[in-house]
Amino acid sequence: MTNEQIILNERFELMKSGKIGTTGKYIYIEDAEGNKKKVKEPAQLHTFFAWKKKGYKVKHGEHAITKLDIWKRTNTNSDNKEESDKKPTFMKMTMFFFADSQVEPMQKAE
Known part of the structure; x- marks a missing residue:
């Protein structure tokens, strides 16, 4: 599963539980059988x-609404191969996420 899929699934779970709202837009989801749903x-x-x-910026005093394990691509291989021969490796990281209701635009410096 990609990071985008992990995050989208969590967004739906948080919306279902009432912790976050919607963007006001609609998207189409396709299931494994090919059925599309708005x-x-x-x-x-x-x-x-x-x-x-x-x-x-995150509003003062806000705590992350969720934390997720996502994948980060790294190119650190122990072999001494050329750059073009190296295969990408992935590292699992726990990241903390904030909803749009927890942030505000940054003030522009005058």
Whole structure:
């Protein structure tokens, strides 16, 4: 399962439990049999640094709404092969996520 799938599944679970809302948009989900279903898109989840990169800051006193194990690609192989011959390796990391209701736009410096 990709990181995007892990995060999307968690967004749906948090929306179902009432911890987060929706974006107000609809998305189409296709199941294993090929059936398409129109559903409300859950609110966005990002890490602290991902929100910062998007120009938002986590509100003072907020705690992560969830933590997930996701995969990070690394190229550290113990062999002394050339760069082009190295196979990517992946490391599992626990990351903390914040919902869009927990962030606010950063103030621009004047």
